[in-house]
Amino acid sequence: MRVWALFFTCLYFNIYGQLHTSVWYNIDNGLSQNHAKTIVKDELYPVTLENDTIPPIINNLHAKSIIRTKDNLIWVMTDKNGFYLFRNKKLIKMPNDRYNYLQSAYYIIEDQKGFYWISSNNGLFKVLKKQLLQYAEDQRSPVFYYHFIKKDGLTNNGSQPNTYTLESGDFVFPSMDGFVFFNPDSIKTYYPDKSKIYIERVKIGNSEPQYFHHVLNLKKDYKTAEFFIDIPYFSNLENLYVEAKISGTENTDWEQINTGKELKYTISNLSPGNYTLSVRMLVSPDGKFEEKTIQFKIQPYFYQTLLFRVSVSISILIIITVIVQLTTNFLRTRNKALKQIVHNKNSELKETALNLEVVKSDLQKETEYQKKLVETISHDITTPIRFIAMLSQKLYESDDVELQKKYFDSIYKSSEQLYQFTLNLKEYTELYKAENIFEDKEYPINRILEIKQKLFYEIAKERGTLIINTHEAKVYSRVNESILMAIIHNILDNAVKNTFDGQITLNITESKQKTIITIADTGAGMSMEQISIYMNLFKNPKQETPSFKGKGLGLHMVIHLIKKINAEINFRQNHPKGIVVEIKLNKN
CATH class of the missing domain: 3.30.565.10 (Histidine kinase-like ATPase, C-terminal domain)
Structure with a gap:
């Protein structure tokens, strides 16, 4: 069987010092790997296999490019399936950005400061290397991408595969309008000022937004309340990461707030009580957040107050007590009547038994008395008669x-x-x-x-x-x-x-x-x-x-x-x- 394939070679030495080559095949039914004993280059070669089949690593995955970065990590860029890290003979899918632009990533390259730069058909992304590697370890750690678009100096948002690093340290990214040259160390990223986050406006229902200070009191009949989060940020809003949650009578987890014309967090159908609204925003590429909190209170209906609940509980207890008491009195009266009947019968039996006991006791006493009387008289007259x-x-x-x-x-x-x-x-x-x-x-x-x-x-x-x-x-x-x-x-x-x-x-x-x-x-x-x-x-x-x-x-x-x-x-x-x-x- 002969198969024409695009392959990329990864060289390594085994414990015997023999040079081996891993050959990657991007064929119609997925991505596969084979091993050969000859060194080949990044070109298109006919490959003759001794076996009839090539075992796939993952099915239905079509790779655009397979890259080994200078840290010897292998990355696989796919067509509309995101990008993967190949480690320990397994492909680990990396998380997408918030708008899924990285579903069609083209190329990945590492700079001198520990960041990866990833090209896509919708702009260029920058991310900390350690965040991607930590995610590969636990599949849970957050990853924050910084997105560059035409406003940041790109000729257009689309890129092409392959990226080059010049001897000067500049990166070269090909695009539909030519090549983009830049030095990664000179490109700045912008994050909001950690001291400038304001939560002082709220819109209740269909009313106009209003200002509040310190603690917000919401009436018991409110439907919805929208808290406006004001942050003076004039760069690309896609790079603004804001999350919010509430704690108190009810609790929620951190929720990401969509960026747009206005940042706002909406609450509805919360139980009456005291709450804390916590808002945090990303202020640095290493994942550091700045948090701010405000207090608000939802007034209860009269039937939701503690006094009402206590009163109802006491009333229910009184009703239950009265019912139990009436039932108990009825049962006591009934039992008393039954006991009286039984008592009368027992009294008759006891009286009969008592009469028998009295007769028995009298007979015993009479017998004992006669016995002692005979002994006493006999004793007292013995001496005179003997004399x-x-x-x-x-x-x-x-x-x-x-x-x-x-x-x-x-x-x-x-x-x-x-x-x-x-x-x-x-x-x-x-x-x-x-x-x-x-x-x-x-x-x-x-x-x-x-x-x-x-x-x-x-x-x-x-x-x-x-x-x-x-x-x-x-x-x-x-x-x-x-x-x-x-x-x-x-x-x-x-x-x-x-x-x-x-x-x-x-x-x-x-x-x-x-x-x-x-x-x-x-x-x-x-x-x-x-x-x-x-x-x-x-x-x-x-x-x-x-x-x-x-x-x-x-x-x-x-x-x-x-x-x-x-x-x-x-x-x-x-x-x-x-x-x-x-x-x-x-x-x-």
Whole structure:
């Protein structure tokens, strides 16, 4: 296959030092590249390919010229497709100017100050080299072209391919009217003065433009507002780069302002609020901008104000609250009725269950009461009956008339006291049922001591023990008499049981707040461990009093009854032996 093509050679050395040539082909279906091992020149040559096809770099791209600048960069100028940089076997499209004149660029050449000069069919363009290369890197960096036209000295706006650099440094650009010669270092570019940018006129709707100072207030019914940007610039307006944006309640990105007879920025349909209009213009070829800002405010309709929104929000909250409250009240009324029905049913069931519990509790209390009553009576009559049984046995065994007479007298007296005790059994039946711990009238405590002294006198005498009541003056109390009698009976009973050939002393003392009953004996007494056990039993109100069975029945019952009448009890050792028991009754 033989193909006639326009080619441009790019020479380079590989790592072996062999000279290679890259041949570019501009054929009907695009731009392609091939490699040959011979050096060729910029002329038209027939090329014979060993392969049937040439792989294209890019399809449907028709190049006008392929240029390698003095910095060894390869540029491809196309017909109505812009111009490209060839790097790393890829074509990178360069950005166009604002009016797309560079879509048909002819040639590119570099000067001594880092600028590229690009010819086209509509004037000559100047651009910083570093801007094009930076764009080739990231495809985002801005590129600013400076446009020269006939007003700047060109014979016409059209150029032809190929540009030359003379030894003097002048550039030569061919055109339809001949050659254009100029020194790039002497050609000036003009940018606006950075201090001369004015934003002080505005046109609202169809009204005439008006001036404003500092802050512009726009009425709530405005349709459009055009801000005029005045810049004293008398060169080619195509080289004037102006951008604007707004920030505040709403925000926009930088927008390019079209150059023409007037520079203006239009706003419309913005929400009420405070805004800042920022305008910036290009003041140097390296991309430096100068920025200026003004403030403006758009007044809101009444329904757009914060007060209105707060009022509406509060009203809605109140309405919602009222609806919720009414619904809640209705549901509460309904639930209350349902609860009342359920409550009535539950009350009936509870009443029935409560009656059963009361009956059960009464039966348990009655059983416990009978149990404790039997234990108490059995305990209190054990000693007198045992004493009578003992005297009866001695009477049976004795033949002495005087001694028998003595035994009969003791049996009589003990039986009499036991008989008197049984007459008071009714009072014992009330010990655990009694809820009133105080009597309606006062009674003398001495009476209880005298009764119990007589009951245990003969028993103590038989053991060689004397019971002495040392207090003769009467002391009165309102504490339940039956309970106090049972307490004194049991303490005196224990004293008689544990005292042989000794003495039991009964005494009463009183103060403003308390009455103290003291029962002291000279018997076996109690150890400190026993005293500690009974005192702990008394001082711990949560400790349940155990059943009155076994050892210590009397004292356990005494502590239980002491708690019942809110009194106090104290145990201490008597010297040289024995025990002292103090019962402290509250007067109030």
